[in-house]
Amino acid sequence: MTPDDDQLFRDVCAILERYRPAHVQLTPATELSGELSIDSVAAMDLIMEIEDKFGIDIPINLVSDLRNLQDLLDVVRQQSEGR
């Protein structure tokens, strides 16, 4: 990870903290719906929080493809660059 990637990872983890059960550790491979308590509604709230934090838009067309934390990081990076 570059320092920027590392910062992005930490920022996203800070937002995900609320959904993290005590025994789960956040890594790029962490499953968003399997390991974290993120259902379809929580996912929508989470996306909006991330959009606000990074000043980006994440079309909901992309949300259903997000499986793990790495997918989410990729989308945030991609949407931030596209700005």
Place this chain on the structure above:
Amino acid sequence: MDVFDKYALVSGRHSKVVQAGADPFGVCVNQVLSATRGRINGRDTILVGTNNYLGLTLDPECRDAAIAAIREHGTGTTGSRIANGTYAIHRELEQDIAEFMGRRSALVFPTGYQANLGMLAGLAGPRDVILMDADSHSSIYDGCRLSGATVVRFRHNDPEDLDRRLSRLADQGECKLIVVEGIYSMLGDQPPLAAFAEVKERHGAYLLVDEAHSVGVLGEHGRGAAEAQGVEAAVDFIAGTFSKSLGAVGGFVASDHPKFDVLRFCCRQYMFTASSCPSSVASVRAAFRRIREEPELRQRLWANAGALYEGLIALGFDVCSANSPIIAVRLPDEETAFWAWHRLLEGGVYVNLALPPGTPNGVCLLRCSVSAAHTPDEIAEVCRRFARVAEELNRSGTTQVRLAAHG
């Protein structure tokens, strides 16, 4: 792996409530007694959750029109609008709607749900961007998905958030379509349409307002939120339904856009479905007449709504809706909400139990919808039943209804 395994969680949650004594998704009205009463579980029940805002489902004029239409045109059309399913009455209804809404043209769909699907999928394509209010109805979410457009949500009733997003998306997509509702179905709140219209003009976007809960309910002539807020000229497309204030089944979309009628050949949800049955078409035409001729219906609706709203607040309930024909009482959790809903039903009052994910911000609601046909006695009786539930909740000590509301 069973094909239904994917529903295990939902199904478990459902079994839990059914074991607790009643099925909020399986209520059966065994007999319709009036526009505001039905027999449920053998009990004469006051209905306060039907969206029958003007009580027109049993209006003699609407009923007679439907019966006459069946005698004259039959029970169904057995055809789509682009084949054999366009009767003169379909065209006449579309003209009536255009006239009523003050628009150049209107398209009728067999359900309100389909009107939204058809409108969104018809207006927007894969090269466009739809910006939708986050609290939109499922039909809007589904229509957005069908369109293939890039879909971005903005914060509920937040024109500044919409503005920020439109700025960020400035060079994306060919056309931008903003979608809001005239009255939101869960909390009865209205959008700040003038502010949305200003943002829309500045960014050169189109604005679609779904007036499903507001036609016949808002505005001097009953045209909805855009009329009530004096911004009709800024609204490009209006969607509506026949299954609420108009007392039948179906939906429509209306617009002044000169090319609007191309959707008759390009909107799949309009083209590839059977057209509305004659009885619905005829009763809706009569219902529009009734709304035009009797503004007192709307006045009665709002008087009843105000009485229930004030009554429930006076009882200490956490009423989290606007003062509107949709009155939502917030309860602290799913279990309490279900228990209160069930007690009301046993006491002869039907309201909607609304739970996440169907509610905004994960709240658990007893959702009431008021009708012009409710009598003052019925509203008073509903308040008495709610009072009993409040007493029981407070006595049980597990929940302080009062505390939930005002700290």
